[in-house]
Amino acid sequence: MFEIKDSTPFETDEEDFDTVMASDISFTGTIRFAKPFMIKGKVNGNIEATSDLLIDTAAEVNADISAERVLVRGRVKGNISGKKVVYVSSTGSVFGDISSSQVVLEPGSRFTGKCSMTAGF
Template sequence: MFSESKKGRNNETTRGQSNRIGKSTSIKGEVVSQADFRIDGKLDGSVETTGKIVIGQSGVITGKVICANADVEGRFQGELVVTNLLTLKSSAIIEGDVTVSKLSIEPGATFNATCTMKTGIKELKTSEGKKADKTA
């Protein structure tokens, strides 16, 4: 029905858009989007986006988040999967399981999580040619 060029333009338009959950808003459920999200309110459930998630200082997410990039100033509890860069500001509080490619933590942030880094792992070989422990 739609030509490829129309589909491409629609995706480019979506990427420039941003969604916001305000301070006085509380949501329970599942959110799926291709656009960026800023959460200053409370979200109980899951968010999945190909864009960026920003959890503002008053923002609280309990559940699962899957995104490309994330900046956290508020509170997160649950499972967090960031395919690129996770940045924790000094006011951030993270609890749960975190999977990232890159991680940046400012002094003062609370990071009580199991963290798995998915890229940048190299296998070291000992002088005898045997495999040693992995390192990041």
């Protein structure tokens, strides 16, 4: 689990997520959800959420993402818009623009794009 000052901790255990997309699943299209969602497989398209999204270590996401909070441990090609926070862990990589109230890039993470930190998104 990681914690960000003045934020609720982001649960990272699989049992904390209402839906987990397994590593052997590949999906093309738009995913919309309102409860915490974890991706372990491959997604191509768009992701629109009013909740938290975790992109796990082996996941590959080619999509524009809009969610409450986003944790990237895997690979994302696309723009990410996080209402509260976008957190890229040391194993994560983002190739696209990030916009959020708070952005965290751990040492070792990879990021190519523009970063916009907005107040009250």
